[in-house]
Amino acid sequence: MTERTLYEEAMCCSTGVCGPDHDDELLEVSAALDQLEEAFDIEVSRANMQHDIDRFLETERIADLVDEHGPSILPITVLDDAGLARTDDERRDRHRSARGTRRSHDSVRGSIR
Template sequence: MKNMQIFETAMCCSTGLCGVGVDPELLRISTVLNSLEKNGVKVDRFNLSSSPQEFITNKVINDFIKEKGVDELPVTILDDEIVITGRYPSNDEFVQLIHVPKSYIGEKPSTVKDTDKKTNGCGCSGGKGCC
């Protein structure tokens, strides 16, 4: 299993989901990470204010911050290699990077709706003049 770690800027709490204005991106990341964990996939998430020691002891992130500073956070590390900086991984990137099905991140596989099967997806009802 791939080892993924996400290092984030300082936030008021471990997820950043506190206060009156919740960032939708932080909500998405928390949801994805919870879904992964429910499926047995652990992604470590470190916040600069609640886990500063992780930023010191991890040589990869420590070197990165010395060179680039904290303005380039969040940083995603996969197997001790930086793979994404300045943003969080997209849902598709999570799937690709850690080799899990989309269902593991809370996405359902896309399927053709029953109504689309009856109308060939064109929206007509099968009468005259229908595609």
């Protein structure tokens, strides 16, 4: 069985799609990962810096890349603990921008309560 791990920046929850104002792109990623598991013999897991920091630290290559480049290097996909794939810069920027917008919205909403 093929194993695929997606190492991601810190998010509010393990998938980034919680709350009333979720990022549609993260929802698409979650759906795509579910489809991979169903359609192929692939086990998919996600490692979020905020919730799974131990997995980052235990995976030396990921820890070294994040240490050298910072979290801007994420997301990174690992296949069978061997192959690494980075998300292209444009998609990563959209991913970050959408999360930043959601965080700003949550901060404002939290300060109104």
